[in-house]
Amino acid sequence: MKTYIAILICLLLLITGMMAQERKMEPWDAKAEVKYKKRLAEVKEEIWGWKQAGFKNRTVPAEYAKESAVVLAKHTELTTPDKDRELHRSFRALVAINDKAALEEYSEFTFKQYETLSSWYPLEPFDKMTKVIYMGARIFKKDGGTREIYSDEAVVTEVNRRSHKTRKLAIPDLQIGDLIEYFVREEKFINHNTAYTEEIFVLGEEEPVLEYSVHVSAWEEVFALEYRSMNGAPNFKQKIADHMLQLDMLVKNVPPQPVSLWMNPFRQIPMLRVHLRVGVRREKLGRRKEGTIYSNPNALKTRDEAVAGIVGMRNATSSSTLPFLGEVWDNVKRFKKENKNVTDEELTHYIYYLIRYMGLYRVNPQDAIVVDQRRNWAGLSEINFLRYVNYMLVKNDIDADFVLATPRYGPAQNEVFEADDFRVMLKTVGKKPVYMSAEGIFSNTDYIPAEFEGQKAPLVNGGPKEDGIKGNVEIPYSDASKNRQVENMKISFAKDDLQQLKIDRTSSASGHFKRPLQQKLLLYEDYYDAERQALGIKQSFMEEFADSKRNRSLADEYRNAFDKARKDVKESFLDEVKEQFDISPESLDGYKVLKMGLRHNVPEIAYNTNFTMNGYIKKAGSNYIIDAGRLIGPQMSIKPSQRERKADIYMSFARSFEYNIEFQIPEGYTLEGADKLARNVDNECGSFVVTTKQAEGKLTVNVKKIYKNSFAPAAKWPQLLEMVDAAEAFQQQKILLKKA
Incomplete structure (x- = not known):
């Protein structure tokens, strides 16, 4: 446990990070670029010279021919090249590109060329508070040709004081059927006696991996190594030779895993965690002695350290x-x-x-x-x-x-x-x-x-x-009913343009859905005053400042800041509408927070928005086709490669969504096709139920989607798939506004 004497609000750090401004070229930039190019040449010669056998392979096994991408080989090294506490992390991979999705993924890389390791120090390339990143790639074409490109050729996309340069490295002329081999090298210094680096080597990802090797090497006079293998991962082979602590691992034929879809890597996928620590002369409460390799520490002892x-x-x-x-x-x-x-x-x-x-x-x-x-x-x-x-x-x-x-x-x-x-x-x-x-x-x-x-x-x-x-x-x-999002929408059609929707929307969120919306939509002036009154604190800080000669001007500064924040919050409401509907509104005509949800006895945030939306209606002669299913927002789509599943399902939490949509049918028109909206999928894992009612010039659509549990065994995957597919199919549904 990290210990501090007092509770601190880190607002100054927050402001520093968020208000970093673009800057002009520093005088050391040209000199740094020369040094960068020279070091890059050394790095690429070193890494391309590695001799792991897997990088000679050029053949994708038939069983993986339909995979989007196949990793033929990858190797990671964590090394300390000298006793000056410098740390190099190197990664190299050889990947076969089998389809368009993989082509898009590997056609460009974004990275920070330099990055300061401390918020307190300005960035100076190659000093001991800066991490430097080098990158290179080479393409092996189907016709036998090759092409190489390196990070000094990358386009600068951002320049600021904290990261100096963010670069984008495009991989030109990469095509389906090609192989791409690339490396990333990070070089930095460990600067404090108690510092350590933590590495996680995960033996499972979306793509199959034919060969994966790891090498860790550290000076025994300075460092200690410790590691834990988890979920059935093999132990490292370890040795101490030539004054170096060394860990090595080689695994082959790692099958693909649906890592990006409801998996929990720390509980499901084999992995190894490694600490490279600056050693100390004696051991106590988590400290480690230099020149020693510690493997799989006793979990009860670790728990006791936390308790202590x-x-x-x-x-x-x-x-x-x-x-x-x-x-x-x-x-x-x-x-x-x-x-x-x-x-x-x-x-x-x-x-x-x-x-x-x-x-x-x-x-x-x-x-x-x-x-x-x-x-x-x-x-x-x-x-x-x-x-x-x-x-x-x-x-x-x-x-x-x-x-x-x-x-x-x-x-x-x-x-x-x-x-x-x-x-x-x-x-x-x-x-x-x-x-x-x-x-x-x-x-x-x-x-x-x-x-x-x-x-x-x-x-x-x-x-x-x-x-x-x-x-x-x-x-x-928590039950799904405690983590709930509700959308109540009254929808009418603009009189002068029936392709425009006028939406009066009242939204609420509770449980685990609440906090992100509070962060986006609430104003400090409002929740400060609400809490002050709820706690019985009579005088606000504004009143205290106004009563003080020294701080009276501060009250005016805060009033101006409050006014600006209240004007600017409109952008946050616009973003919220865009996130929900996956399209920006034509106009936002009203927005208001109804409940802030600051306490346990006010369990939800609620707010109202009024806006005009285009893009949901197409004219068809004298009639109009409405994309009614899209009004519940984007829905999950399961990729073909994910439809068969052997891994258990870990979701964030049980949750429910409800959409109550009321269409005001314009005079002279009728609505057809509402009966096709109805759905009724309900099983142990989830439900997706849609009901409709049409009367008195209105169509009411009620949609309820529920994920009943946060965990499900792999055997229940077909039930979740049924519910998810029903929601995706509903999103494609349309209704017809027909001229009477």
């Missing part, structure tokens, strides 16, 4: 380590005085939201003025926030435990590799526990992040009396 981190931080928490504690206590005492019969559950909610407010909502005079959508991404250190909440619960005689969970898309607890594989929640003790997490500025009590659902997790006592694990808990799953 929590216990140590909990025991170190005191009034001297918690910021704004006096204000927190004053508000808690006032709340208890005003609510004589307050329950432990009510007090828990109040303490949580109060500390969230103090850390993320309130403003100090010295703070940078950030009141637009950037603020919506602010967050706090997970462990620091929760230990603060726990401290206040303990002081108010409320028992709680720290929940030590591994996320669903991380390693299982019996295959953890480091203490940071664990994440933390807080849970009160009792028949109706309150779960608390640190998901950012809109985090609620009684909310469990999707990544923790269904995990079995140790409980660490939150009170000062006991150390270590006191038991385990199985974190509950």
Whole structure:
């Protein structure tokens, strides 16, 4: 667990990252480019000189002839070429291009030529705070010809202070049936005594791999190596020779996996995780001794390291380590005085939201003025926030435990590799526990992040009396009805142009769908004031500034910033409409947030938009054809290669979608074809049900799509496929607006 003394809001870093501006050519650019070209020549000679046998192969096995692409060979090296803590990561692959999709994928590569490794340092190519990337490719044509292209020929697509140059390397004249062989080399320095690099070697991807080899080499006087093989992956062959720690692996005939479609690589695909660490003279709590190779560390020992981190931080928490504690206590005492019969559950909610407010909502005079959508991404250190909440619960005689969970898309607890594989929640003790997490500025009590659902997790006592694990808990799953998106649309036709739709839309989202919409659509001015009043804090920071001679001008600056943010938020609503309908509206005539969903007792965000949309209606003589199915937005399409499946299905969470669409039929017309919209697919895994009703000049269409579980065994794949196919087929459905 990473330890810090106080909770900090990293708004300055946030602003720095988001406001990076384009710059003019720096004086060292020309010199750096000369050095880059020289080093590139050395790198390509080294990598093309590797002797792995798989790179001599030019034949795709018959069993993979219909695959989009086939990786004939790939090799990865992680090496430290000298004792100066320089690190080289090299990757080389040879790929057969079998169809148009693969041709598009491999026809260009985007990469950052230079990238600073610290937000505190300006970028200087080839210094010890910069990562440099080299790339090259060569094409083997069907007629026997070859062509080579390298990263110094790539087109610059972006120039800024943080990444210096983002380049795009186009691969000209690549055709179906060709082979492309390419490499990527990253060179950087490890700069801190506690630093390490983590590598993951995954033995499974969308394309079949005929041969995959890995080599790791590090100076024994400086580094330690450790690794874990997971999900049945082989162990490395290891040795120490010529003052180098070495790991090697070779696997052949790795079958393709539907990695991009509902898979959980950390739980399903063989992989190896490697740490290359700067060693220390003695071992303690996750540190490693130089000159040593550690293989498959004991998972229980790793868990105990994580537990010890929590216990140590909990025991170190005191009034001297918690910021704004006096204000927190004053508000808690006032709340208890005003609510004589307050329950432990009510007090828990109040303490949580109060500390969230103090850390993320309130403003100090010295703070940078950030009141637009950037603020919506602010967050706090997970462990620091929760230990603060726990401290206040303990002081108010409320028992709680720290929940030590591994996320669903991380390693299982019996295959953890480091203490940071664990994440933390807080849970009160009792028949109706309150779960608390640190998901950012809109985090609620009684909310469990999707990544923790269904995990079995140790409980660490939150009170000062006991150390270590006191038991385990199985974190509950959320039901599909709790993670819900609802669209209510009233659709009419423009009087002067029946090919234009006028849409009055009210949308809502709850559960795991809520946070992204809050980040996109909410304004700080609104949620700050709502939370301040809910917590009973009488004076706003604007009023405090206005009452202060020193800070009075700040109040005017904030008013101007609030006005600008309110004007600019229209673009966010436009983007939201475009994302839902996959097309930009012709005009956005109204937008308004109805509910912000800031607390557990307001479980949804709701908002209204009014807009005009083109592109859904085609004229056919005196009639009009309406793409009614497209009004529910883009639907998933399963590729032919994905229709047969042997892997279990891991989805983010159970979820439901509902669309209530009301068409106002224009005078002088009738609607035909509504009966063809109806669908009724309902099974153990999901459902897609469409019903229609036509009366009094209106057509009402109700669409419900439900993914009933977040996990399904591979044997149930046909049921999910049936539901997904039904939704895709509905999207193609049309109705006819016929002249009466």
